Amino acid sequence: MSNLVIAEFAGDEIWSATLNTVAAAKEIGGDIHVALIGTDCDAAAAAAAKIEGVSKVLVCDDPAFTHQMAEAVAPKIAELAATYSHVLAPADTFGKNIMPRAAALLDVQQISDISAVVGPTSFERPIYAGNALAVVESAEKINVITVRMTSFEAVAAEGGSAEIEKVGGAEAQELSSFVGAEMTESERPDLATAKIVVSGGRGMGSGENFAILETLADKLGAAVGASRAAVDAGFVPNDYQVGQTGKVIAPDLYIAVGISGAIQHLAGMKDSKTIVAINKDDEAPIFQVADYGLVADLFDAVPELEKKLG
Amino acid sequence: MKVLVPVKRVVDYNVKIRVKADGSGVETANVKMSMNPFDEIAVEQAVRLKEAGAAEEVVAVSIGPQQAQETIRTALAMGADRGIHIKHDGEVEPLAVAKLLKAVVEKEGPELVLTGKQAIDDDCNQTGQMLAALLGWAQGTFASKLEIADGGAKVTREVDGGLETIQLKLPAIVSVDLRLNEPRYASLPNIMKAKKKPIDAHEPADFGVDPTPRLKTVKVSEPPPRQGGIKVESVDELVEKLKTEAKVI
Ligand SMILES: Cc1cc2nc3c(=O)[nH]c(=O)nc-3n(C[C@H](O)[C@H](O)[C@H](O)COP(=O)(O)OP(=O)(O)OC[C@H]3O[C@@H](n4cnc5c(N)ncnc54)[C@H](O)[C@@H]3O)c2cc1C
Numbered sequence: 004m005s006n007l008v009i010a011e012f013a014g015d016e017i018w019s020a021t022l023n024t025v026a027a028a029k030e031i032g033g034d035i036h037v038a039l040i041g042t043d044c045d046a047a048a049a050a051a052a053k054i055e056g057v058s059k060v061l062v063c064d065d066p067a068f069t070h071q072m073a074e075a076v077a078p079k080i081a082e083l084a085a086t087y088s089h090v091l092a093p094a095d096t097f098g099k100n101i102m103p104r105a106a107a108l109l110d111v112q113q114i115s116d117i118s119a120v121v122g123p124t125s126f127e128r129p130i131y132a133g134n135a136l137a138v139v140e141s142a143e144k145i146n147v148i149t150v151r152m153t154s155f156e157a158v159a160a161e162g163g164s165a166e167i168e169k170v171g172g173a174e175a176q177e178l179s180s181f182v183g184a185e186m187t188e189s190e191r192p193d194l195a196t197a198k199i200v201v202s203g204g205r206g207m208g209s210g211e212n213f214a215i216l217e218t219l220a221d222k223l224g225a226a227v228g229a230s231r232a233a234v235d236a237g238f239v240p241n242d243y244q245v246g247q248t249g250k251v252i253a254p255d256l257y258i259a260v261g262i263s264g265a266i267q268h269l270a271g272m273k274d275s276k277t278i279v280a281i282n283k284d285d286e287a288p289i290f291q292v293a294d295y296g297l298v299a300d301l302f303d304a305v306p307e308l309e310k311k312l313g
Numbered sequence: 314m315k316v317l318v319p320v321k322r323v324v325d326y327n328v329k330i331r332v333k334a335d336g337s338g339v340e341t342a343n344v345k346m347s348m349n350p351f352d353e354i355a356v357e358q359a360v361r362l363k364e365a366g367a368a369e370e371v372v373a374v375s376i377g378p379q380q381a382q383e384t385i386r387t388a389l390a391m392g393a394d395r396g397i398h399i400k401h402d403g404e405v406e407p408l409a410v411a412k413l414l415k416a417v418v419e420k421e422g423p424e425l426v427l428t429g430k431q432a433i434d435d436d437c438n439q440t441g442q443m444l445a446a447l448l449g450w451a452q453g454t455f456a457s458k459l460e461i462a463d464g465g466a467k468v469t470r471e472v473d474g475g476l477e478t479i480q481l482k483l484p485a486i487v488s489v490d491l492r493l494n495e496p497r498y499a500s501l502p503n504i505m506k507a508k509k510k511p512i513d514a515h516e517p518a519d520f521g522v523d524p525t526p527r528l529k530t531v532k533v534s535e536p537p538p539r540q541g542g543i544k545v546e547s548v549d550e551l552v553e554k555l556k557t558e559a560k561v562i
């Protein structure tokens with residue numbers, strides 16, 4: 004067995020999603036190599052070489068990979084994949100964008116969003132918003148996999164000493180080009196990896212009202228999340244969305260405020276260690292998954308909670 | 314410009330699904346089925362392009378059992394012009410769907426294919442990207458905004474850190490996200506009109522594609538249920554429990 008992990012990185016930083024993905028590769032067994040496909044990769048390559056359990060870092064540095072456009076990156080992945088039994092990337096918007104394109108070029112059926120490694124070619128994955136778990140057995144020549152980050156504990160970012168090998172670049176592609184990005188700036192911890200998350204739903208009533216959640220979050224050192232309804236209503240940006248079609252997270256503490264608990268929302272947070280729900284409707288389905296439910300008006304309960312945390 | 318919209322028939326998003334007792338899959342008999350919600354958004358976008366004069370024809374295509382024709386009828390009632398049904402009973406994986414769609418694209422020659430970002434039954438999130446790969450076309454995934462101009466498509470994508478905008482050469486594949494638009498309800502007259510719109514019927518063999526799944530589903534089970542919690546009476550009690558019982562703060 005030999006695993007190739009497609010790294011997600013920026014500047015000199017390897018994103019933690021890559022560390023979860025390496026953890027999945029470790030469970031599969033065999034060699035683990037990491038590929039960096041992008042531009043100005045040297046600093047990130049040095050960081051990748053230190054990841055626990057990684058024996059080789061492949062660097063594909065080429066202007067054609069600027070902004071990691073799928074049309075350029077996927078053929079490179081398909082080319083590198085030829086000598087591996089498993090190729091893995093995180094099941095976030097980065098991996099979801101590029102991996103199926105690479106899988107189709109290889110003529111293999113991708114295995115999306117695995118939540119457990121049952122055997123080297125056997126994987127568990129959630130379907131129907133996590134309301135069922137399927138175990139699938141693959142006989143594909145190459146297993147192209149995206150990994151549910153919350154299901155695999157990150158390996159250490161330090162401790163390894165992999166060799167770094169430069170491999171070729173790519174032809175420039177003219178199908179697509181990058182225009183711009185509008186990234187959400189925040190001083191708070193990253194929603195995907197935060198230990199504590201405070202999320203608001205439609206019950207918040209407005210974007211301004213999210214201020215009370217932000218104050219609470221800051222006291223707890225927490226990230227702020229949201230339901231789809233809160234995002235659709237324009238209270239908060241799209242990258243706050245937790246759920247089946249947003250981010251899947253599993254913090255130590257998840258506080259759901261003014262969120263009813265639709266299955267699509269639960270799909271993104273029900274693996275949290277401790278769940279708190281604050282909702283004025285004592286019948287709200289969120290209470291069925293909450294360890295601690297408080298039936299109250301959020302506009303009273305949230306400020307009081309913030310104050311009593313000292 | 315012709316727009317092709319693949320639509321999948323899935324268990325309605327409001328249904329609480331049940332796993333079959335023998336672990337072979339999820340119960341779909343006597344369960345409400347609907348168009349995949351993302352595909353409704355794709356149909357809506359295609360119809361809006363037509364209404365704005367940017368598209369001449371909207372073709373809905375579905376791969377699935379006989380009843381998938383109902384899903385196509387829904388698209389026709391929303392404003393699609395005609396349908397293509399590729400009949401297949403049983404599960405069909407994204408790679409096979411993409412191969413069938415490629416054959417349809419080669420026959421129909423659309424300049425734009427609008428797929429959903431994800432089917433809410435298999436949660437694969439693959440088909441659009443795979444189709445783009447097979448055709449060698451540009452892809453714009455998870456679109457929350459789409460503008461067609463100057464022979465290209467400008468797509469705003471919902472990504473983990475926020476929003477990203479890219480420019481695609483046409484023809485292209487765009488996979489749509491939740492916030493692209495709000496799909497309309499079909500009016501009664503349009504539902505009646507849709508009954509007269511044509512649906513071409515095919516089988517996978519007509520396109521030389523073998524739809525047999527590549528992955529074998531060994532077992533489907535229900536996730537372990539979460540232990541029931543308690544209701545606390547006050548904020549004080551909540552703080553106390555979080556500190557001394559859950560020990561998370
Ligand atoms: C294809 C598809 C994908 C989806 N993906 C997602 C997803 O990824 N994530 C997601 O979250 N949803 C998703 N949804 C939407 C989901 O079905 C629900 O519509 C959504 O989660 C509801 O959000 P909400 O709980 O904030 O709003 P509501 O259901 O309207 O609930 C608001 C809650 O706030 C409470 N409330 C109101 N005022 C107060 C107050 N003053 N104090 C206390 N409580 C109050 C109410 O009692 C109520 O329970 C998806 C839906 C579809 C069809």
Ligand SMILES: Nc1ncnc2c1ncn2[C@@H]1O[C@H](COP(=O)(O)O)[C@@H](O)[C@H]1O
Nearest residue numbers: 319320376428429431432437438439440
């Ligand atoms: N059987 C099918 N028939 C028509 N379109 C499909 C089918 N399966 C998937 N699609 C399209 O591909 C999108 C993504 O599906 P998936 O890759 O399965 O998550 C869906 O939203 C549809 O637009």
